[in-house]
Amino acid sequence: MAEYTIKVRRFQPESGEGPYWEEFNVDLEPSLAVLDGLLQAKDNEDGSLAVRCSCRAAICGSCGMKINGQSGLGCKTQIGEAQELANKKMSAAGGKVENAPIVIEPMGNMPVIKDLITDMESTHWAKIRRVTPWLLPHGEPPEREYVVEPESMIDITQSMACIQCGACVSSCLSMEADPDFIGPAALAKAYRFVGDPRDAETHERLHDLADDPHGIYDCTHCFSCIDACPKGVAPMDQIMRLRRKAGEEGIEDPNSGHDHEIAFVKIIEKKGTLDESLLLQESFAPGVKGKLKPSKRAIREMLGSIPTAIRGIKTGKMRSLHKLIPGVHPKLPDQDDVKAIFSHAEEHSEEFNLYIKGEEGELAEDDVEKGIERSTAPAGQEADSGQ
Amino acid sequence: MSVGIISKVHPVRSHSNAAQGGINAALNPGDSWESHAFDTIKGSDYLSDQDAVEIMTREAPEEILHLEHLGVTFHRNEEGKLGTRAFGGASAARTYYVADITGQAIMHVLYEQLMKYSEQIARYEEWFCSSLAMDENGECCGVVTRNVADGTMELFQAKSVILCTGGNGQVWQPTTNALICTGDGIAMAYRAGAKLMDMEMIQYHPTTLAGKGFLITEGARGEGAHLLNANGERFMEKYAPNKMELASRDVVSRAEQTEINEGRGFPDGTVALDITVVPKKRVHEALREIVLVGRDFAGVDITRQPIHIKPGNHYTMGGVKTDVDGRTDIPGLYSAGETACVSVHGGNRLGANSLLDTLIFGKRSGRDAAARAKRIDAARPSKKILEDEEAMIADVVSREKGSGRRISEIKRELGQTMDGKVAVFRDEAGITEALEIVKRLEEEAKTAYIDDHGSVFNQDLLAAIELGYMLDNAECTCVAALERKESRGAQYRTDFPERNDEEWLKHIDLERTDDGPEISYSEVTITQWEPQERTY
Numbered sequence: 001m002a003e004y005t006i007k008v009r010r011f012q013p014e015s016g017e018g019p020y021w022e023e024f025n026v027d028l029e030p031s032l033a034v035l036d037g038l039l040q041a042k043d044n045e046d047g048s049l050a051v052r053c054s055c056r057a058a059i060c061g062s063c064g065m066k067i068n069g070q071s072g073l074g075c076k077t078q079i080g081e082a083q084e085l086a087n088k089k090m091s092a093a094g095g096k097v098e099n100a101p102i103v104i105e106p107m108g109n110m111p112v113i114k115d116l117i118t119d120m121e122s123t124h125w126a127k128i129r130r131v132t133p134w135l136l137p138h139g140e141p142p143e144r145e146y147v148v149e150p151e152s153m154i155d156i157t158q159s160m161a162c163i164q165c166g167a168c169v170s171s172c173l174s175m176e177a178d179p180d181f182i183g184p185a186a187l188a189k190a191y192r193f194v195g196d197p198r199d200a201e202t203h204e205r206l207h208d209l210a211d212d213p214h215g216i217y218d219c220t221h222c223f224s225c226i227d228a229c230p231k232g233v234a235p236m237d238q239i240m241r242l243r244r245k246a247g248e249e250g251i252e253d254p255n256s257g258h259d260h261e262i263a264f265v266k267i268i269e270k271k272g273t274l275d276e277s278l279l280l281q282e283s284f285a286p287g288v289k290g291k292l293k294p295s296k297r298a299i300r301e302m303l304g305s306i307p308t309a310i311r312g313i314k315t316g317k318m319r320s321l322h323k324l325i326p327g328v329h330p331k332l333p334d335q336d337d338v339k340a341i342f343s344h345a346e347e348h349s350e351e352f353n354l355y356i357k358g359e360e361g362e363l364a365e366d367d368v369e370k371g372i373e374r375s376t377a378p379a380g381q382e383a384d385s386g387q
Numbered sequence: 388m389s390v391g392i393i394s395k396v397h398p399v400r401s402h403s404n405a406a407q408g409g410i411n412a413a414l415n416p417g418d419s420w421e422s423h424a425f426d427t428i429k430g431s432d433y434l435s436d437q438d439a440v441e442i443m444t445r446e447a448p449e450e451i452l453h454l455e456h457l458g459v460t461f462h463r464n465e466e467g468k469l470g471t472r473a474f475g476g477a478s479a480a481r482t483y484y485v486a487d488i489t490g491q492a493i494m495h496v497l498y499e500q501l502m503k504y505s506e507q508i509a510r511y512e513e514w515f516c517s518s519l520a521m522d523e524n525g526e527c528c529g530v531v532t533r534n535v536a537d538g539t540m541e542l543f544q545a546k547s548v549i550l551c552t553g554g555n556g557q558v559w560q561p562t563t564n565a566l567i568c569t570g571d572g573i574a575m576a577y578r579a580g581a582k583l584m585d586m587e588m589i590q591y592h593p594t595t596l597a598g599k600g601f602l603i604t605e606g607a608r609g610e611g612a613h614l615l616n617a618n619g620e621r622f623m624e625k626y627a628p629n630k631m632e633l634a635s636r637d638v639v640s641r642a643e644q645t646e647i648n649e650g651r652g653f654p655d656g657t658v659a660l661d662i663t664v665v666p667k668k669r670v671h672e673a674l675r676e677i678v679l680v681g682r683d684f685a686g687v688d689i690t691r692q693p694i695h696i697k698p699g700n701h702y703t704m705g706g707v708k709t710d711v712d713g714r715t716d717i718p719g720l721y722s723a724g725e726t727a728c729v730s731v732h733g734g735n736r737l738g739a740n741s742l743l744d745t746l747i748f749g750k751r752s753g754r755d756a757a758a759r760a761k762r763i764d765a766a767r768p769s770k771k772i773l774e775d776e777e778a779m780i781a782d783v784v785s786r787e788k789g790s791g792r793r794i795s796e797i798k799r800e801l802g803q804t805m806d807g808k809v810a811v812f813r814d815e816a817g818i819t820e821a822l823e824i825v826k827r828l829e830e831e832a833k834t835a836y837i838d839d840h841g842s843v844f845n846q847d848l849l850a851a852i853e854l855g856y857m858l859d860n861a862e863c864t865c866v867a868a869l870e871r872k873e874s875r876g877a878q879y880r881t882d883f884p885e886r887n888d889e890e891w892l893k894h895i896d897l898e899r900t901d902d903g904p905e906i907s908y909s910e911v912t913i914t915q916w917e918p919q920e921r922t923y
Binding site for chain 2: 012013014031032042043044046047048050051052053054055056057058059060061062076078113114117120121128129133134135137141144145146147148149150153154156157160161162163164192196198231232
C-alpha cells in the first residue's frame with residue numbers, strides 16, 4: 001500500500017459557486033487505478049464526488065477524465081504511474097518533488113455538468129450522429145452472410161474497438177481551435193463504415209466528410225488522440241485512411257495531402273533524404289518536374305507559402321538558400337539501403353493495425369526472421385507521419 | 388405504438404460489453420441445433436427447461452445472420468464467410484466472434500440501429516428506475532424513474548414493461564461484473580410480486596484476475612491455452628480428461644478451487660493460465676483485449692508468460708421467472724437476458740450462450756410485449772406510486788450524517804460475506820451465517836446515510852437504492868442455496884456432494900412475503916434428453 005494525494009477539480013452545480021480544487025488522501029496499491037483512488041475518496045469521505053464509472057476494466061468507456069493534464073480513462077491509469085508523472089511535472093518547475101498531488105480534471109472540449117461528469121451528449125454524441133453512423137448496404141441482404149475479404153473485417157475491427165469514452169475528443173487540439181470539427185472519435189467511426197465492404201455509400205460518405213470544412217481536412221496531425229486513446233484505435237490513423245481513400249476517389253484535398261504524400265514517398269525513394277523545394281512543387285503540381293504548370297488553386301497555395309519561406313530565411317531556419325532551387329538537393333550516398341526499405345514495404349503492403357501486428361515496439365514475426373528492424377517496416381505509417 | 392428505452396447509464400456503457408468471447412449458433416452445415424441444445428442442457432446439469440433451450444438453439448443461426456446484416460464485424464474464415472472458434476462445454480466449434488470484443492461490437496451496432504431509428508424509438512439515457520408501477524388488478528402498468536441529470540421523478544405509463552437490467556454480480560466481491568450490475572430488475576420484479584427462479588445458481592468463471600476480479604475470456608482456452616498449477620501440472624487431466632480446459636465452467640472452477648485449497652496453487656491463491664502456447668499472431672488477432680488486460684491490470688505480457696487466475700463471480704443463472712416469450716407471473720411485466728430465468732442455463736451457463744439468450748428472448752419478449760400493447764387499453768397508474776417513491780427518496784436524503792453506517796461499508800461487508808460463504812463450495816453452516824449477516828445488513832441499510840443532498844447526478848442516492856436491490860438478491864440466493872440439498876451445476880454443497888435427481892430435479896421458486904422469500908417448486912421441462920451422469 002502507498003499513500004497518494006489526489007487533487008480533484010470539482011464543480012457542484014447546485015452550490016452557486018464556481019469550480020474549485022479539493023485534495024483527498026487515499027491509500028492503495030500502486031498497481032491499482034486512479035479510479036480506485038477516486039472511489040476510495042467517494043466511499044470513505046465524500047459521496048457527492050461525482051464520476052461516471054462502471055466496468056473498472058477499460059471496456060465501458062464511462063470514466064474518461066484528465067489525469068495530470070492527459071486525457072484517458074481513470075480505470076486504466078495506474079495510480080503509481082500517475083504519481084510518477086505528477087512528480088516529474090512538478091519537478092520540472094524546479095527541485096526534485098515526491099508525492100506531488102495527482103491532478104484530476106474533467107475531460108476537455110465538453111461542458112462540465114458536475115465534478116468529473118461532462119456533457120457528452122451535446123458534443124461527443126452529436127458529432128457521432130453527424131457521420132451517419134449505421135451501415136447502409138445496397139438492396140436486400142443476402143440469404144446467408146455477406147461474403148467479404150477476411151482482412152477487411154480485421155481492418156475495421158480497430159475502429160470497432162472504440163468504446164466511445166471521449167478521451168480523444170477531450171485531447172483534440174483541432175477541436176479546441178474549431179469546436180465544429182467533426183473530431184477524432186466520429187471520424188474513426190466513419191472509417192468503420194467507409195472501410196466496410198458491405199456498405200454501399202462509400203463514395204457519398206467520403207464526399208460528405210471531405211466537403212465539410214470541419215471534416216477530414218480539419219485534422220492537424222498532432223497525434224494527441226493517438227496518445228489519449230485507451231483502446232489503440234489510433235483515430236488520427238483512421239482519419240488519414242479516410243483522406244487516402246478520398247484521394248483515390250479523386251476528391252480534391254485543399255491541403256493537397258494525397259499528392260503531398262505521394263511526392264514525399266517518391267522523393268525519398270529517389271534521394272534518400274527530403275528535398276523540400278521539390279516537395280512543395282511536386283505536392284501542388286505533381287509530375288511536372290521543374291516546369292511549373294499548377295492549377296490556379298495551387299498557385300494560390302504556393303504564393304501563400306512565400307511569407308513562410310521568407311520568415312524561415314529571416315529567422316535563420318532556412319540556411320542553405322541554394323536548396324530552394326528544385327533538384328539541387330543531394331542524394332544520400334547509400335541508395336541500396338533505401339531501395340531495400342522500399343521493396344520490403346511494397347512486398348508487405350499492410351496497414352498498421354494492432355489486430356494484425358500487436359503492440360508497438362513488437363516485431364512482426366516474419367520481420368524478425370528476416371532480421372529487419374521495425375523502424376523500417378510499416379510503410380503506411382512512415383508515409384503518414386511525414387505529412 | 389411508442390417504444391422507449393430507459394437505462395440508468397448511457398446504453399453503450401451497459402455490461403453486455405464484457406461478453407468477450409462470442410456467441411453460439413449451430414450455423415455450420417455439419418452442426419445441428421440438437422447438438423447445441425444437448426451441450427447446453429448437459430452444461431446446465433439438466434436443470435434447464437428443454438423446450439426453452441430448443442427455441443434458443445433453433446433460432447440462433449437466424450439471429451447471427453441478422454446481426455451480420457446489421458453490420459456486426461464478425462470474424463471471417465479464409466473464404467470470407469463467418470468463422471468460428473471453440474468454446475467450453477461445446478461439442479463443435481460454433482462460437483461466432485469479433486476478436487475478443489464480441490459483446491461490445493454487437494451492442495455498439497445495436498446502438499447504431501437505435502440512432503438510425505431514433506424517430507421510432509425514444510431513448511432515456513441516464514434515467515434510473517426505482518420501482519414498477521402496478522394497477523389495482525395486479526398488472527404492471529409502468530415504471531417510476533429518476534432523471535439522473537436533474538433529479539426529477541417521473542412516472543412512465545406503459546402497457547408492457549420489459550426488464551433487461553442484467554445480473555447481480557455486485558452482490559459478490561470481487562466480481563467480473565461492472566459496478567452497475569446490482570440486480571435492479573430482479574429486485575423490482577420480486578418486490579412487485581413476481582416469482583424468482585434458480586436464484587442459488589451463481590456462476591463462478593474459471594479465469595478471473597485475483598484482486599479486482601477482471602475477466603480473461605474463455606476464448607483464451609478456446610484458442611488452446613492451458614491451465615497449470617504451481618507445480619506446472621496441467622491439472623485438468625484429473626478432472627476432465629476428455630475436454631480438459633474446455634469442460635463446462637462449474638467443472639473447471641471447482642477443479643481450480645480444489646487445486647488451490649489442497650495447496651497446489653500459488654501463494655496468492657491462484658493457478659496459472661498459460662496463453663504462450665497459442666501462436667502470437669493468433670493472440671493479436673483474436674485475443675488482443677486480454678493482452679491489454681494482462682498488461683494494464685496485472686503487469687503481465689500474456690504472450691510471454693502465464694498469468695495468475697482464479698474462479699470469480701461472473702453470472703446470474705437464476706432471475707425473474709419467465710416463459711419462452713419473456714412473460715413473468717405479472718401481466719404486463721416481461722424480462723429478458725441475465726435478469727430473467729427462462730431457464731436456458733439451469734445450473735450452469737455455457738460460455739457464449741449469454742449473448743444468445745439475451746438476443747433471442749429479448750426479441751421474443753419484445754414481440755409479445757408489442758402484441759399485448761396493441762391488444763389492451765392503457766391502464767392508469769395511480770399518482771400515489773410516484774409520491775411513495777418521492778417519500779422514500781426524501782427519507783434517504785434526510786438521514787443525518789453519522790446516524791448509521793456508510794452505504795459503501797455495508798456493500799463491502801455484503802460482497803465479502805457472499806464471496807466467502809456462498810461461492811464455489813457451500814455448506815449449511817456457511818450459507819446460514821451469510822443469511823444472518825444479510826438480514827442484519829438489511830436492517831442497517833434502513834439507517835445508512837448519504838453525503839450528497841443535491842438533485843444533479845446524485846450518485847450517492849442511487850447507490851443507496853441499489854444497495855437495497857442487492858440485499859434482496861442476496862437474501863434470495865442464500866434462501867435458495869440453503870434449500871437445495873444437493874450438488875448440481877454451480878451449486879456445490881460439500882454437505883450434499885452428489886446430484887440427486889429423485890428429489891431435486893426441480894426449480895426452486897421464490898415469492899416475496901413480509902417474512903422473507905416463500906419457497907415453492909416447479910417442474911423442469913424434459914423433452915428428449917433424459918438426465919445422465921455428467922462427465923467431460
